[in-house]
Amino acid sequence: MTQTQTPHDALALLGLPGLALSDEAARLQWATSTQSQALGKGDVAALAFSALAATGFVDVPFTAVSHGTLGRLDAAISAPALGIVRISAPGDLDLRVHLPAGLPHDEVRFVPDEDGGTAYLDLARATAVVVRAGLDAVLLRTTADGVSVHGVTPPEACLSPLQVMPSVATWAGACRDGWLAEQVAPLVSSDDPWPQVVAAGMLARLAMPADASEARAWLAAARAGTADASMIEPRRWAASLPADDRAALSRQAVVECAALCLDIEDVEDAVHASSPGWDDEVRTLAHRRDDLEAVLLLLDAAGDAADLRQALVAVDRAGFLLGLAVPTGAGLQDERLRRAGVKDPDAWWALAA
Structure with a gap:
């Protein structure tokens, strides 16, 4: 022993x-x-x-x-x-x-x-x-x-200011996806660096054309070198981060993984018991997991995603079990989670959409 x-x-x-x-x-x-x-x-x-x-x-x-x-x-x-x-x-x-x-x-x-x-x-x-x-x-x-x-x-997702903060207000203003620009607006105005980083990752990851015509226009713009800056600049920003900023962002993402993992286990009990409001709690957890996916995209661009990727293993193990507890057909009708599912059809947090 x-x-x-x-x-x-x-x-x-x-x-x-x-x-x-x-x-x-x-x-x-x-x-x-x-x-x-x-x-x-x-x-x-x-x-x-x-x-x-x-x-x-x-x-x-x-x-x-x-x-x-x-x-x-x-x-x-x-x-x-x-x-x-x-x-x-x-x-x-x-x-x-x-x-x-x-x-x-x-x-x-x-x-x-x-x-x-x-x-x-x-x-x-x-x-x-x-x-x-x-x-x-x-x-x-x-x-x-x-x-x-x-x-x-208890862990807290409170990131210290980075040496080089993302220009999320500028990028959000250039975003051609109206829904996404509206979603990131509250994050952009936050004084906390963590939501701002999440917003940068969301802009880079979740933008989608509204229809086939818009998709063709986006493709033409990309070929002409005039693609939406809101999708490109966050990756460039992440790739240029100094080592201290990359380490701080990775460290805080791992802290959020621990907090989310424990919170998922708590909410799973509420789902099993059909407690009032369980669907809102599941939606919140799913959004937090998608926040981490946004940060993962940025850390991948920065070449420093290994620790977060490892920490997400426990989160996704707990999240998968939470997904099994959600009643069949109890879709949350959530656009963000729908888009997450388009990006990754196997994402447990998107299956509740």
């Missing part, structure tokens, strides 16, 4: 490299035989997690542990032979658990029917998990003598 991976390696394993960790880590020790006997329970054989879950873990001795890093979360830990941690959230909060990809969730996580705010986690197999409840979020990671707990800071 010994793990030598660093906390940042653990976040990468979870597909959440954009999350920020607190400086202080808590060390939770595995329960000892003496503690088990004090609880009136002997050592439990290393049975399969599923077998223990079938009994509700009634015979498994857990020792309660506490540390400020856990926030409002309650934790209890088993003997090392089992490697099980019990995590509980306050009654007014939902408990969210993010597991490594490829692990059958039912085999490493058990949530009692009578207590949806508690989860039993098999850290012998899922050697790193992120647990969230409200504003409290922690990374649990197995170590030689117990469990390491790091606080996780």
